[in-house]
Amino acid sequence: MAAKPSIPKGTRDFSPIEMSRRNYIFNTIRESFHLFGFQQIETPAMENLSTLMGKYGEEGDKLLFKIQNSGDYFNKLTDEELLSRNAAKLASKFCEKGLRYDLTVPFARYVVMHREELVFPFKRYQIQPVWRADRPQKGRYREFYQCDADIIGNTSLINEVELIQLIDHVFGKLNIRVAIKLNNRKVLAGIAEVIGEPDKIIDITVAIDKIDKIGLDGVVAELKSKGIGEASVEKLLPILEAQGDNNQKLDIIANTLKGNATGEKGVEEIRFILDTLKNIELNSALDLDLTLARGLNYYTGAILEVKALDVAIGSITGGGRYDNLTGVFGMEGVSGVGISFGADRIYDVMNQLDLYPKESIHNTQVMFVNFGEKEAIHSLKIISALRKEGISAELFPSSDKMKKQMGYANSHNIPFVAIIGEQEMNDGTVAVKDMATGEQQTITAEELAKKLKA
């Protein structure tokens, strides 16, 4: 016997019930994207490594899945190169392509390649899997979906406002209670300048970012360990400890940043977003969180993160403003802002809270029992008519024992079973059993169609 097959670690099969649930999430996000005027694109799973490498830091480069070239690539290598056994260096000779690591870099590449066809602002969305050779662990997979919406080629803060509304709309539809956290990279940069440590912005941001995990004392200790002086840390404390509602927090930070151009710009941006959103009713709390930092790689303005209120899990959506995403591909000065819904974490949250509406699960509406060839052919005609009415129907394919056929209907949660024996064939009727109540009634095929459409 062949070895029992398996799948690569960190990857998953999705069963029919899991697919129904995932599609419910994807469809909800997709419909919301359309409602807000975003348009879908898709990019290939494989990108040239020259597109991907160097975009995610050194660590990211290592986490790219690289695809072996076809053909006799060995012949191009010297004995010395081969015997060096330098995997990282030789990988670049063996591989020209890799699997996409996120949807952002392929999007930037798309914009640059298609710049002539695009009309800006370009509001695009993309729902596709990405791959990372990360160590698999609970909730972290090597293949997972991202759902990104970006507006590129426009600097108006209305875009930030729209994206916050979009986040609110999606989680409202999914019935997940969330808090949307907002901050601004210019505020963080301003803080670093004001406390006299402009060069340490990365260290400061990384430390601040951990406040949820290590607490205020932990952050202070980390800042000091990075060589940030007592006096500078002292100046940071009011920001880290800022309490009150959004306006009160904004006043504290505005006060600290007074006279710092970058910081004041950041405060002004936050104020516009908060003030504008006061005109629109949101389901979710929108919290100014001065400790929100998010990675530093490309964000330059507003940054956003979404936390589920009823499940302990990392951020389930994030995003922000970037001023030069396409610069790395030679197209300078194109500003954009985007968000990414973490579909797999949202799926975990939905599963834990069991938030799927009953009608989100796809089932056949009626199964016809198979009593033999004559009855089967008779049933097929009725089934064909039902399908024309948009009713999903199936015939059990073989005339197996009743128990087996009913077991199939049961295990597939098919709500109605139709039984056509000789009597029903002669009468032109169908005996229909309601699987939930056990009730059975004999009706015509037309009545059955009407019943199932109701």
Add this chain to the structure above:
Amino acid sequence: MAAKPSIPKGTRDFSPIEMSRRNYIFNTIRESFHLFGFQQIETPAMENLSTLMGKYGEEGDKLLFKIQNSGDYFNKLTDEELLSRNAAKLASKFCEKGLRYDLTVPFARYVVMHREELVFPFKRYQIQPVWRADRPQKGRYREFYQCDADIIGNTSLINEVELIQLIDHVFGKLNIRVAIKLNNRKVLAGIAEVIGEPDKIIDITVAIDKIDKIGLDGVVAELKSKGIGEASVEKLLPILEAQGDNNQKLDIIANTLKGNATGEKGVEEIRFILDTLKNIELNSALDLDLTLARGLNYYTGAILEVKALDVAIGSITGGGRYDNLTGVFGMEGVSGVGISFGADRIYDVMNQLDLYPKESIHNTQVMFVNFGEKEAIHSLKIISALRKEGISAELFPSSDKMKKQMGYANSHNIPFVAIIGEQEMNDGTVAVKDMATGEQQTITAEELAKKLKA
């Protein structure tokens, strides 16, 4: 400036308009699958190479995209192995995973891995991309979608009947005129036996399969070149030349195969399928095609192929019965039957015939012109209310020149533009321009919602 980015050859980006069209095709197929009681699964893009290798023949193994292992795999290799430069052999040391080549082998792997959870017959569908390192050419890509529906764990010919109806339903919905061609592998095996060349079934099938391309004389020449004797070829001719309707052709072949058990079984299977389908109205022609062969790898019963009538292109859907798909993974005796819709060829046909209904293209229903901050905030409130009614609406994000804003609406085929200036703000109205007719009317926000929902 950075080098102009590109994508790997044989792969494609899909623009918003292309995505709308592709989604129309995928949604039509998906809805049909549901109507017929099929359930969706998904499998990972990456499979273990041990799952994939040896399943597609030697040529197929070469066309697999292999993924480089992470880590220092070089250290496990001797100097001798490295210097052998044997790419094929070393690939197995460098790579443990590959991208899926089709959806059939991953499905077989899925069935074996999940056999305990499955209730048979298992009617699954799967719509996912596959990857092949084929030489790219017109209509042949390295990344393309397959849409497969299979019924596994049931031998009834009702399944074949249902799949033919499903094909007919899908192409009816897509408005593509097709001919469905039917044959049976047992008939082909019977023919080889009857003409006294049972061992040459592969050569015979390969030759017959080319009849469309090289004509009857070409097939005869090829058969002779494979060492099939004059007398045997003579016996084949009536089959290759069979004319008439399905019943007449079936009679010819039944006559030839009389007394051959395998062949008679095949004739009987075809007759059941044709007779049963006489009870159901099909849009498409169903043609018994005794020259239809399809690859030999795993089909054992009915074989099917679909040709578009109005575009010259290869088969756009195919499938058949297999008796032992899962045997290679140690699960014997599970019969199934399936079909695969070639989404990318269907897309080419739809494009050539321009068969997309207008409503299949996703557009925003109304764009609000942006005259400045005050008007924008006022518009956002109305837009928010429209979206709650399910109407897709967007605000142009910045107060750019009218020409630019109208240009955006035009290029995105947005049918209505809403204009709110100071006058409208004071009156609580919206000026709405119909972009097709140029007509403009001033109405209330509620009237606008009503108009757009109609």
